Amino acid sequence: MKRRKFLSAAGISVALPALESLAASSSKVTGPRNFVAIGTYLGWHQNAFYPKETGTDYSTPSTLKPLESYKDSFTIFSGLDHRAPNGHGNWGNFLCGQSIKSYSVDQMIADQVGGKSRFPSIQTVAGAGEGAKAMSFTKEGVGLPMIQRPSVLYKLLFPSKADRARTEYLLRSGRSALDEVTADAIALQKSLPSSDANILDQYFTSLRSVEKRMGQQLAIINEPVPQPNYKLPSYDPITPNLQMEAEAIFYDLMALALETEPSRVMSLFLDGLGQVFSIDGKALGAGYHGLSHHGNDPAMIQDLITIETAHMHCLSGFIKQLQEKKTVTGKSLLDDTIVLVGTGMGDASRHSNRDLPTLVFGGGFKHKGHLSFDHNSSSSPLLGDLYLSIMQKLGLEVSEFSNANKNLNGHFS
Amino acid sequence: MRLAMGSFIAGAFLLPACIFASPIPEKPYALIERYCLDCHDSDTQKGEVNLETESIDWSAKDNQHLWERVHKVVNEGLMPPENKKQPTSSEREELSRWLDSTLLQHIPIAITPPRRLSNTEYQTTIQKLFEIHDFKLPVGFPPDAKYHGFNNIASGLTISPPLMEAYQNVASQLADSLYPPARETPKVKTLVAGPDDLVLSFSAATVHGDALRLVSRGNDSVMRSCTWPSRMEVNRSGTYRITVSASKFKPIKDEPMELEIRAREVAASDRTHVGSFRFLKTFEFSKESAESVTFEADLYEGQTLMFRWKNAETTHNPSEVSAHMRAWFERDKRMLAAWQHTVYPGQGVKERSGGLGSLRGLNGWNIVKQHLNDPDLDLSNATMDHPKTVALLKVLRTISGGRFNLADAICHYYHENGPALQLHKVSMEGPLKLVDSPQDKQRYAKRKRLFGNVAEEKTEEYFEAALHKFLVRAFRGPVAQETIDRYSRIGTTHWKEGHSFEEGMHLVLRKILVSPRFLFRSIPTKDTQQHQLAARLSYFLKGSPPDSTLLKLADSGQLSDPTVLKKEALRLMPKDARHDIMIKSFTGQWLETDRLGEIMPDPKFKFDASKIGMARLEVEYFFAAMLKENRPLADFIDPDFTYATPIFAKDVYKIDRKLKGRHDSIQRVNLSQGGRVGGLLGQSAIMLTTANGVDTQPVLRGAWVLENIIGMPPPEPPQDVPALTPDIRGATTPRELLAAHTKEASCAGCHKRIDPVGFVLENYDPVGRWREVWPKSKKKIDPTGVLPAGTDLKDVTELKAWLVKNIDHFGLCLSEKLMTYATGRIPNYAERKELESIVSLNIDREKGFQDLLLDLIQSKTFRN
Incomplete structure (x- = not known):
């Protein structure tokens, strides 16, 4: 196959998906290589998400109806959570475990497997209202900004000819002018007392290294870059009411990104505030956030389920693409990718953070239908235990995550 | 005279000893031989310490450090170890005296070493230099290493290729912000939005066939009253021709309906106040059939139009909702009864199950409507003074009672029955001509401020003026003509190659920001001593590069004058815990409160992130007050005040008396001296950072006090001591645990100094609350301890008293x-x-x- 090369739109950092890693994937790595996390700000209404029965023989609950044809490819988890305090502010621990703003599972994975990709991880958001400012957190607890505009993600993944010309210009002009900087540094060094003459040594070494790297980047800048046959709309669907539209595009772009390999770890945050959706031509009775505070009113719950089902409809489009697309080794992209769908909010109506509805797709797991745990039992597993199983499946050697130190391998592997 | 040093490559080569070495006199030599060389001769070199020499080469920094250490251990009685023969006190004194005088003789006051800017300094330098006050280092910027507890120590500030690349990326972004790349001329397009392309937010708008109805004039937040196109975003700032068609729906008054049009950022928060968006026009509509109006307006990149019915019947404004409903209820008993039944369905004034939240929007209105349509609707309670009416009008005033929820439901009455203002179509043609956005204008103005008010032309004269002005600030001192010429040449060469003015400037900026003259400080070149002092003073007190006053004083050579220096130091003195970087940065590193972000207290302590934040603020406010009020040093240990929110003071320090002010606003809290609370040693943040969030570790607290308060840091553990797992069976309290630990002879020497100090602080739990028993064993805590000098301590108050006495x-x-x-x-x-x-x-x-x-x-x- 042709060795693919990518350029970053920022024009500076360029990495090659190394031939070696592709070769390695065909020979020794058999487990999944990609991870995608999807989280909603306003939870998932549990009664319409959890089947009444456990195991594989269940009748599909209404929210999951759009996913019915992929039943064999995912597992529903009920009763898992992080045993964290309640409250809206704690939503943000979805990927972090017990404490908000701590090292999130996707970043742990990115730090281990993302390094060889052009983007160690990509974070996106659809329907931005006022939700959490970040879903993914670095080891240092820094929340990672999320891409809101599909056009921005597209430009990163598939830089246009003009983008690449700009990159080339910046590299060329930058490299040639480095000579003057080097000369300036040498002049400065000469003016130093001899005892301090070596203080710029590291500076010179680093400058030379950067110069060399610019040369390497220039050498491959005009090699062809895959351009997908994909048409973005002429506007960015960033108003909150266009959430489903944005969501569907991000799913398309994520599937393309996994296929062309500029990134292996991605997340999509589904935010929500007062936007009133029109679904199947009918405007709902209140905004998304208002509906999530349904107070068990049946009419409001019905509208809320309509929204959540629409999210699942978008998701099913993503799963479909992953199932159809093949990796270089011939297996489906879905087998090569673990997709985690969940939330940090167990019951938005009460701001309860217990019992978080969770789905896991693909990844070569043996899927079990509906796995139910008793979240009121102190010995019951944590959501973090599921994250441990996910990380282990991706080949990470890890035995602890936040407050979890077991795994779910006994139930799910 | 400064001597050439081999110190940077410590021990890699030895200068001929005869040149610099000074011999050890006979008497001290005999003492060293008698008491030290058993272990520290050149054969054994215990702990990698070799003292077997007849003369000392003082030009080697390693030797300076070595003999300083020897002085410390001799002086503090740490060596020889207890199981070896001990010198008499006069012998110890004699050796100590000789070491003191010889060290003073041979170690001069050092010179501040050149070093690159630390990440924090780099960040504030860019903030100041480019006037970007919220500039933050990008995520993933290589972090600084801490060295001796501080992240701005020369030896820790290395430069690596990834860091250089990160500097280059930041430089490129900054250049983009001042000189963005040229863009193509856009084509004129017409965008059209029908009712289905307009945002429905909360209950502000609904769609009925070819019309979108607006019903609320609320101006609190746009999301409750306005609509705006969702697919019509301006991507080039310019003049646009806008056409709007609208009509009245079931008006009840003759007066025209006023449609207010503003420009909003598509990506702005929907909670924004209506008035925050730029007003464009108000149009009056008087007909019930669609009428069009056309106007031209400037719209900027990222913006779209926003519409509100300015004189609508209903509103969300806090002061008006309740009054509006009162008037309605007064004239319409059925409406009042329907609302009473909806909100309080039972006998008493008890809200419906599910709360007011479930009455939001259409759902609430549908329930009211069911009651209205009920021919048997019970009107017997529908009086204005009925408790249900009173309660209803009250919740319509209070935000928590659901004023918004109910107002949203009321909107749906108007959506169905009118009056409403209907929008039919919005179209936007343009850009008819390009205009500068406010951001563009700010950028031009900033360029003038940074580079001078000179015509932006591709000339050497431009650079002569522009670079002179800018480089003095970027390089924090006088800039030689040859340097100006060099950077000027980068730009002029680029222009000659056919590039634009902006591209030339872009390139020059990118290069200035990776020059060592920008990235390094304290570079000891000729003629810059005054400027180095200016930078040192400014980075120390302000955390940022020197301002123009300092630079002028340095230029004129006056800064080193003690009177001037004092005046400047007073001017720059940190005053405000919230804004002065030095306070957060210095206390964070000195007291290790920087670590607080990593500490997650066990949930059983009920000590969440906001309390951790408060604990850190306490330290910073306290430090700021100590400085500002010029308090005596003893007040660091035993002051009569601290800072806390009332809720924090009560929860953590058990201060039960009523404090003034809001329960969550930080304030000064008076304390009585001599107690447990107050001063660095009792502060929650310190107890947090010296524990791990779960349990306390007296070793950590002891070492922390010795290092950061008493200033007798325990020596680093010698490298040849293997890590060990002590036998801790049978130990049930931390004290027993450590007793088992210090049975190991190789540990005992130092731990006998460290642990007893830590025990004194055992009364503070891992978050700093006072406790009397250990949580697991339930045994009473024994807080007695001993100071390295041998003073016995009963508890923390005695430690504080000792510190005050020996301040x-x-x-x-x-x-x-x-x-x-x-x-x-x-x-x-x-x-x-x-x-x-x-x-x-x-x-x-x-x-x-x-x-x-x-x-x-x-x-x-x-x-x-």
């Missing part, structure tokens, strides 16, 4: 930390001597903390 220890410790932070190096022997005399003068003359800081700034240690 010189703390004073010297604090001074050393301040000077480490200020100069980027650990004070050497001679410098510590200088600091000692400054501290004892401060104490003798009953001066305060600010005086100390001013005197330190006048010291040779700081000025060199």
Whole structure:
């Protein structure tokens, strides 16, 4: 196959998906290589998400109806959570475990497997209202900004000819002018007392290294870059009411990104505030956030389920693409990718953070239908235990995550 | 004279000893031989310490450090170990005296080493230089290493290729922000939005066939009253021709309906106040059939139009909702009864199950409507003075009672029955011509401020003026003509190659920002001593590069004048815990409160992130007050005040008396001296950072007090001691646990110094609350301890009393930390001597903390 090369739109950092890693994937790595996390700000209404029965023989609950044809490819988890305090502010621990703003599972994975990709991880958001400012957190607890505009993600993944010309210009002009900087540094060094003459040594070494790297980047800048046959709309669907539209595009772009390999770890945050959706031509009775505070009113719950089902409809489009697309080794992209769908909010109506509805797709797991745990039992597993199983499946050697130190391998592997 | 040093490549080669070496006199040599060389001769070199030499080469920094250590262990009685033969006290004194004089003789006050900007300094430097006050280092920027507890120490500030690349990326972004790449001329397009392309937010708007109805005039937040196109975003700032068609729906008044049009950012928060968006036009509509209006307006990149019915019947405004409903209820008993039944369905004034939240929007209105349509609707309670009416009008005033929820439901009455203002179509044609956005104008103005008010032309004269102005600030001092020429040449060459003015400037900026003259400080070139002092003073007190006043004083050579220096130090003195970086940065590193973000207290302590934040603020407010009020140093240990929110003071410090002010606003809290609460040792943040969030570790707390308060840091564990797992069976309290630990002879020497200090603080749990028993064993805590000098302590109050009585220890410790932070190096022997005399003068003359800081700034240690 042709060795693919990518350029970053920022024009500076360029990495090659190394031939070696592709070769390695065909020979020794058999487990999944990609991870995608999807989280909603306003939870998932549990009664319409959890089947009444456990195991594989269940009748599909209404929210999951759009996913019915992929039943064999995912597992529903009920009763898992992080045993964290309640409250809206704690939503943000979805990927972090017990404490908000701590090292999130996707970043742990990115730090281990993302390094060889052009983007160690990509974070996106659809329907931005006022939700959490970040879903993914670095080891240092820094929340990672999320891409809101599909056009921005597209430009990163598939830089246009003009983008690449700009990159080339910046590299060329930058490299040639480095000579003057080097000369300036040498002049400065000469003016130093001899005892301090070596203080710029590291500076010179680093400058030379950067110069060399610019040369390497220039050498491959005009090699062809895959351009997908994909048409973005002429506007960015960033108003909150266009959430489903944005969501569907991000799913398309994520599937393309996994296929062309500029990134292996991605997340999509589904935010929500007062936007009133029109679904199947009918405007709902209140905004998304208002509906999530349904107070068990049946009419409001019905509208809320309509929204959540629409999210699942978008998701099913993503799963479909992953199932159809093949990796270089011939297996489906879905087998090569673990997709985690969940939330940090167990019951938005009460701001309860217990019992978080969770789905896991693909990844070569043996899927079990509906796995139910008793979240009121102190010995019951944590959501973090599921994250441990996910990380282990991706080949990470890890035995602890936040407050979890077991795994779910006994139930799910 | 400064001697050539082999110190940077420590021990890699030896200079011929005969040149610099000075011999050890006979008497001390005999003492060293008798008491030290059994273990520390060149064969054994225990702990990698070799003292077998007849003369000392003082030009080697390693030797300076070695003999300083020897002085410390001799002076403090740490060596020889207990199981070896001991010198008499006069022998110990003699050796100590010789070491003191010889160290002073051979170790001069050092010179502040050149170093690159730390990440924090780099960030503030860019903020100041480019006037971007919220500039933050990008995620993933390579972090600084901490060295001796501080992240701005010269030896820790290395430069690596990834860091260089990160500098280059930041430079490119900054250049983009001032000189963005040229863009193509856009084509004129017409975008059209029908009712289905307009945002429905909360209950502000609904769609009925070809019309979108607006019903609320609320101006609190746009999301409750406005609509705006969702697919019509301006991507080039310009003049656009806008056409809007609208009509009245079931008006009840003759007066026209006023449609207010503003420009909003598509990506702005929907909670934004209506008035925050730029007003464009108001149009009056008087007909019930669609009418079109057309106007031209400037719209900027990222914006779209926003519509509100300005004189609508209903509203969400806090003061008006309740009055509006009162008037309605007064004229319409059925409406009142329907609402009463909806909100309070039972006998009493009890809200419906599910709460007011479930009455939001259409759902609430549908329930009211069911009651309205009920022919048997019970009107018997529908009076204005009925408790249900009173309660209803009250919740319509209170935000938590659901004013918004109910107002949203009321909107749906108007959506169905009118009056409403209907929008039919919005179209936007353009850009008819391009205009500068406010951001563009700000950018041009900033360019003038940074580079001078010179015509932006591709000439050498431009650079002559522009670079002269900019480089003096970027390089923080005078800039030689050849340097200006060099950077000017980068730009002029680029222009000659056919590039635009902007591209030339872009390139020059990118290069200036990776020059060592920008990235490094304290570069000891000729003629820059004054400017180095200016930078040192400014980075120390303000965390940022020198301002124009400092630079002018440095230019004229006046800054080193002690009177001027003092005046400037006073001017730059940190005052405000919230805004002065130095306070957060210095206390964070000195007291290790930087670590608080990593500590997650066990949920059983009920100590969440906001309390951790408050704990850190307490330290910072306290430090700021100590400085601003010039309090005596003893107040660091036993003050009569602290800072806390009332809720925090009650929860953590058990201060039960009523404090003034909001329960969550930070304020000064008076304390009585001599107690447990108050001062660094009892502060929650300190107890947090010296524990791990779960349990306490006396070793950590002991070592922390010795290092950061008393200034007798325990020596690093020798490298040849293997890590060990002590036998801890049967130990049920931390004290027993550590007793087992210190049975190991190789640990005992130091741990006997460390642990007893830590025990004194055992009464503080891992978050700083007072406790009397250990949580697991339920045994009563024994807080007795011993200081390294042998003083017995009953509990923490005695430790505080001892520290106050011997405040010189703390004073010297604090001074050393301040000077480490200020100069980027650990004070050497001679410098510590200088600091000692400054501290004892401060104490003798009953001066305060600010005086100390001013005197330190006048010291040779700081000025060199």
